[in-house]
Amino acid sequence: MTIHNAEIAGLFGRYATLLEIKGANPFRIRAYRNAARTIESLPRDVSVMLQEGYDLAELPGIGDDLADKISNIIEREKFFELEKIEKQMPAGLVDLTAIPGLGPKRVKTLFDKLKVRSSEDLAKAVRAGRLKGVRGFGPKFEQSILKALGHPAAEKRVSLAAAEHIAEPLIQYLKAIPGIESVAAAGSYRRRRETVGDLDILVTCQHPEPVVEHFAAYEEVSKTLARGTTKASVRLKSGLQVDLRVVPRRSAGAALVYFTGSKAHNIALRAIGRKRGLKFNEYGVFRGKRWLAGRTEAEVYAQVGLPYIPPELREAQGEFEAARAGHLPRLVAATDIKGDLHVHTEASDGDATIREMADAARALGYAYIAISDHVSRIGIVHGLDAKRLVRQMTEIDRLNAKLQGFRILKSAEVDIAPNGSLALDGGILAELDVVTASVHAKFDLDAAAQTERLIRAMDHTCVNIIGHPTGRLIGEREAYPLDMKRLLAAAKERGCFVELNAQPTRLDLCDVHVRLAKDMGVRVGIATDAHSPATLAYMRYGIDQARRGWLEPDDVINTRPLSALLKLLER
């Protein structure tokens, strides 16, 4: 039983909250939170890194002390300091801080004065009217606490695609308000994270009050959470929270940096500024009281001698070092993509014909599309057998003969059996232009076996790409256990590639694994796995994720023209 990064991050998070309630040094608390964030966003388990002799103190925000504590947690499978503090303060206090409006200070007051140690205790105390004599807890607070206890905030992050469906109409609505100069979505939405917890909308205009008023009157608003003169927060009927912020025009760039985040990026940016005697806030860059810049984001970064850093990179994961050295990646963009490497037709579980998919791809300006219907042993989504695959290849030849300047690639998404063998053996797969091999069943192997399974699949020299390598479905199904580093090393040895599946529910590989692939020199194929012509448009979600993984056009195989792609696919 190994401890995974998320659990270690969780332990540090709980510990930080309890320290906060206890009233410990705020910077020590922040150190634990920073460390938790670092650990959570690592591509590999720290337990594995430790085994390989990696010095955890080299990780950002982790020093000798925390490195020791992490090793101890991994060794003993418990966090001694957390258990110690939980003897002084009930663990339930951590959950109380999840109630909106209840932070560490108030939770401590409730514990000290009323012996409240859990949400049940709190509910009883409120109903018994015991909150009344406690300083700082008025009638409104009682109301909101009761309400929160009745409806536990089942806040869930939504997929980026779902967030788009909510954000875009709202942005259009705001743009139509008279006097509006600009409207932009910031936050994790702008950084193109695969899921979004809330929306941050930034508006510039001369007179903020009417804008805030219009915003609160948006028909999708179910509740106004807070509303001032330049700022408001609402919850929409969809459940998503939206924060609006209005700033003057000369602050547009500064505010965009500020509200795009990430938090870690902003903290690092401010630290750099501070060394130069500069102060950064949402209104601009200041020296003392003097405003220096803030109209555009580039202007803000230029104040500390840095080039513009694309939002997708703003995660404090090396972008400042790269920017300083002039090595920021030229991120792959939609216009770089020359074709789609993974689509289905009605021959398996798709909706359209080969011709329809090809026409749709051409309309997108592509030079090629790979028809990769399922090839599987019995049972899975009408997989093709050898006979039907041969027939499909003949049809593709016939269609290609009529096409000019466009090529339909013969392909297949071949199922990988638990032992790593392919659903279809023999020479026929070798006749395809590109073969993607994927796992569709038996997700519960342990990491070693699952990794071995995928590596065995790549031993077949016909295989080019591992499809949706981790099998995760965002918010529905966890990735199967897998040693990604080993898989990537094996792919590199064999001249194989990994897919970045652009389905918004998959986005598999995730951003950190994409970055790992890049660092290890394994090229990536961005593919939509489209089952209809319309969903070829999912490509842009794949590109978003690729950019978050620092991919440049050369790192992506389907940025190449047909001839170069085919050459790359020879093994």
Add this chain to the structure above:
DNA sequence: GCCGTTTTCGGCCCGACTGTTTTCAGTCG
């Protein structure tokens, strides 16, 4: 508890909003 191209000590982001108070602490992002 972390960190260092001003520092191995002395810093560590900061402004808006709410509720409760009567000038501000706490929370949030």
